[in-house]
Amino acid sequence: MSHAQIKVKCLSCALHFIVCTWFPDRHTFDSLYCPECGQHSGNFALWKEDVAQHIHMAVPGNAVAIDRPRFSEQESSGSGTTVFGI
Numbered sequence: 001m002s003h004a005q006i007k008v009k010c011l012s013c014a015l016h017f018i019v020c021t022w023f024p025d026r027h028t029f030d031s032l033y034c035p036e037c038g039q040h041s042g043n044f045a046l047w048k049e050d051v052a053q054h055i056h057m058a059v060p061g062n063a064v065a066i067d068r069p070r071f072s073e074q075e076s077s078g079s080g081t082t083v084f085g086i
């Protein structure tokens with residue numbers, strides 16, 4: 001199953017990031033927040049690319065997990081582990 005990647009450059013702080021989605025029309029200048037500076041005034045450059053591979057091949061792909069969902073912190077408190085599976 002293919003997906004789309006909305007490629008974004010924040011024009012306030014220059015962060016580049018990608019939104020991987022099955023619903024690219026939901027992600028516009030009005031809906032995005034910069035994850036680095038928090039800017040939400042539409043100051044972005046956007047590109048869309050259709051990707052002919054399943055979304056899980058992009059995220060997580062072969063990446064190493066560096067954090068876990070917040071809802072699991074209470075369940076695993078004290079373990080000190082940061083590994084989770086999706």
Ligand SMILES: [Zn+2]
Nearest residue numbers: 010013034037
């Ligand atoms: Zn920014």
